[in-house]
Amino acid sequence: MKMCGIIFSEMYSDELNAFTHDRNMAAIPYGGRYRLVDFALSNMVNSGITSVGVLAKQHYHSLMTHLGNTQEWDLNRKNGGLQILPPYASESLNQANRGKLDELRNALDFLREDTSPYVVMADAHVICNMDFRPVVESHINSGCDITVVATQSKMSNSNTYKSVIQVDGNMRVTSYALDHVPQPGDYCGMSIMVMDRQVLIDTVSEFTARGVYFLERDFIQSRFNTGDLSINIYPFTDPVLRVNDIESYFSSNMALLDEGISNALFRPDRPIYTRVNDEVPSHYGMDCNISGCIIADGCILDGNAEHSVIGRGVRIAKGATVKNCIIMQGSVIGEGASLENVIVDKWATITAGSQLKGLETAPVIIRKGVTV
């Protein structure tokens, strides 16, 4: 069955403002060589979607550079392909985020031009490897108005989830809560949804015309509560990483050291694509000591690194020590410097002998291009 895709590129951008002052959520570097958007986008491509709209509101320069002509995702096509959908220069510019329905207004032309019966919507901040074809199949079979992909909460935790859904024994939805803490057995939405394309167009037009902008609250929740909307839950059982603040960004990077998670995310049958940089393979020096690290290409590693994620083209000089850190592309760690629980954004320089130490729950953050 044919489907098109919509990616929301800046959900939670504000919570990661240390990295988003000049890029949006979708363009945040992740896992050494990726940007967050690569996952949602590759999932769509691997599910046979050839027409994708990426909604972008601000700071999307970096995202545009990353996507380029989209040939790495095979989306440089005559029919369909990838479109970045910035807002029309209208009243919505310079306004605080008014919600997904508002954003989707910028996708109306894209949606109208498309001919697929179904739309898959995903947020850039959710990292997983998913085939959307069975999701759409489940949507069709359910006959519901909307399908929400969700993970089941196994044990009690105190994290708040965007949407928490309770079901009965027949997987029929009994309650739909927002920004809520799940009980064991509850389903937590992954911000991946399927709707009929025409229904989505009508919903967006109708709701935004009335000045109602929030998809989850104003459409799904309120319609569900009045009995006017049926929700189908598609349970997803593979690992999922949600990045919605600095702490989860940090732990989601470190999660790649877990082979089970890494195997589930990077499946040879459904690769995650990203922009190619033509870096040389990384050189591990004579006296380096690297253990428990994720390392991209182009690095020169002469120092020590432990339990860290090292991006493309990073240099770790002799005698430098990096522990529990995320070092992004092109940054240089000088001789004898010592870093623990630090996130170093791109192209930063940590001068020789510097000592930086953060907490696991509150890492020190070094901004892009800064010299310390």
Place this chain on the structure above:
Amino acid sequence: MIERKKECISMLLAGGQGSRLYVLTENTAKPAVPFGGKYRIIDFSLSNCVNSGIDTVGILTQYQPLELNDYIGNGQPWDLNRNFGGAHVLPPYTKTTSNQWYKGTANAIYQNIPFIERYQPEYVLILSGDHIYKMDYNKMLQFHKEKGSECTIAVINVSMEDATRMGIMSTDENQAIVDFEEKPAHPKSTQASMGVYIFTWAALKKYLIADEADPNSENDFGKNVIPAFLRDGRPMYAYPFEGYWKDVGTLGSLWDANMDLLDPKDPLDMRNPHSKIYARNYASPSTMIAPSSKVSNSFITEGCRIKGTVENSVIYTGCEVEEGAVVSGTVLMPNTIVRKGSTVSYAIVGEQCVIEENVTIGARPEDCLGEDWGISVVGHKKTIPSGTVIKPKEIV
């Protein structure tokens, strides 16, 4: 009608079998053999073209071309997907009057005269896809023009010993070629041909046609065309090249060239951002270096999982070294797995191999003093059963 032209186009001879690479070229052409972690040998010539401003490259294939065709694709990884020009794979094809394979290097170019003429070039650069080097062909082209040359051959200074195995140019004080000898027993000079030629197209075309008409010719550049230019006293010059250049035509030289990448002085200038070597990339995640691993003095590409010991080695995309396995002085080609308890020393292991547990491949030279030592080689897609011992110099 005024036709669009290219000043210089390149013809890359990629049809050779490379039989001295034995198992590594059993099912693939030499230019498609993996090199240096993420590259294939042909990437160096292709990237040199692009970095020298040459955006039209004919790639002549004949022996086992499937992998190479697939690899080149539309030329996009090298920026060679051009509307006018770009990468073109040129296998031999049937014609109304003849129907033949490429008989020799000169015949391969002769058969593609119609391709070359589509671009109306002034000059044609002839390359072979089996050397590892970085070179600005544009500088050589300037030299060719300044000298008023019709045939310019790039040369590199080699040792007297190496000179006996190569094509050697003797030149006058102006770099004009006065003599050319193939593998001389007593070399008159140490300027060896790098297999990089620039011809003025009008002159080359004439000579190719004459060469084709000669039934006694082997239709080879080195044996026939260049001697003919020399015999007729055409203006020929040797362009001296300085820098890293390596023929990777033998297993030993292929291993050496890989190990040269580990030199911190970077003799090949791989990290120069203005002359990047491009390659087709496969989507693989960053490499994982597990806590149980020990890695030193190695080149490791993305997509690997290293849990064992890796030293003095070049590890290509997608390899896995399990806990307790030891890989040293070795070239592991893409997607090869070395399982627990295995030791791989001084070896080249081909693509997609599985080295099962407790296998011993090769040995360090210091451990077989007095014995016959050499690197061990495992071909592509081989599974080596548990407990196997592959001796130094053995080829599997």
